[in-house]
Amino acid sequence: MSEKNLTERDLACVWHPCTQMKDHESLPLIEVTRGEGVWLHDTQGKKYLDAVSSWWVNIFGHSHPYIADALSEQAHTLEHVIFAGHTHEPAVRLAERLLALAPAGFGKVFFADNGSAAVEVALKMSFHYWHNKGETRTRFINLSNAYHGETLGALSVGDVALYKETYAPLLLESIVVKGPDNYEREAGETPVEHARRRLQDMRQALEAHADDVCAVIIEPLIQCAGNMRMHDPEYLRGLRALCDEFNVHLIADEIAVGFGRTGSMFACEQADIRPDFMCLSKGLTAGWLPLAVVLTTDDVYDAFYDEYQTLRAFLHSHSYTGNPLACAVANATLDLFEQYDTIRANQKLVERMAQAAAPLAEHPHVADVRQTGMVVAIEMVKNKQTREPYDWKERRGLHVYRHGLEHGALLRPLGNVVYWMPPYVITEEQIDWIAQLSREGIDLATRN
């Protein structure tokens, strides 16, 4: 009997995320053996430049030796401990550092273990806050095209039909307000004008529902899973002001955009605002281990602080809350930001990405090339003049994906949007190369 290869063994027993498994009848799995810097290596001796930072997490590339050492040291010291009634230095140090780095005014850090869980925490905490204040508020406001994760609460405040539609009967009914997506600007409208116009929609929603609304949730500056749509910081400033005016919480989901992705450590900095809750994950551990945190204010914390019998406490928990290995890795990640002066060093890469992407705007089937910091997105359309999109069922992006893999780059488009979200250790030459492969892939994808 011939021995099965890894793919055969995989397909016999593994169910992969975000995948129609039938695709693998024709689309080969990449059998990854190791990672190093921007590169992933496979069993066939091929290597791939990870231009999407493996779902936006590996901000310092793969297998960074400094993080490996920190993880190893922690593994030999304390791998895990129940985080109720116990504490440990890596978690405390991480909380202190995050509070020092984040916009001023946060007071406490609550730990979770993935992005969706962090969103659940923020939603529940906001609801419970109002409950503890003697108010029964049951609604949340989210933006059109939002994405906040896959668990039921997080899906409820999402608006990407592909992920949400099937589960709609199970979900909370959120209030969806038209977002400030720059791609939807009217002719001649500036991003700031557009943001202000869309703030009027938010005002109307709050005027109608504020008494019943716990919080507004937003992905600051970039709706990543929603096809990398971007907006002006003006919207965040205006939204903060509206949330204050109508006395509802503001939840900033910085799970994808936090840790330097937008050009600043946190996206909210660009609008000079502090939300009431800030959710962080992904880049927090640079792709090494699952970890998430929710930063909140002392005002929120104080509303829960009482005798046990009052049932005001936040009894939410996950078994791996505050895992020491993940916290040690997160601390090492923050060390790297300091050692490399990452936010400043990235400015050069941001410029190079802009230069490399600019010619793509001329492509006859590209309607928009947009960029915020270390994210570039290229939107392919059927008709450049009218911006008529390609039918998503045609799966044009797959051509780009296949072309990238063939030539050694992991470019995994979102529908008709090709994007670059590379590790911060990418070189300027590698950026040019990704641009070239994207161009070729887009040519192939839009040929007929």
Ligand SMILES: Cc1ncc(COP(=O)(O)O)c(C=O)c1O
């Ligand atoms: C903005 C945002 N929020 C939440 C999530 C969910 O995070 P996780 O995949 O870790 O559950 C994601 C994941 O892509 C995200 O982009």
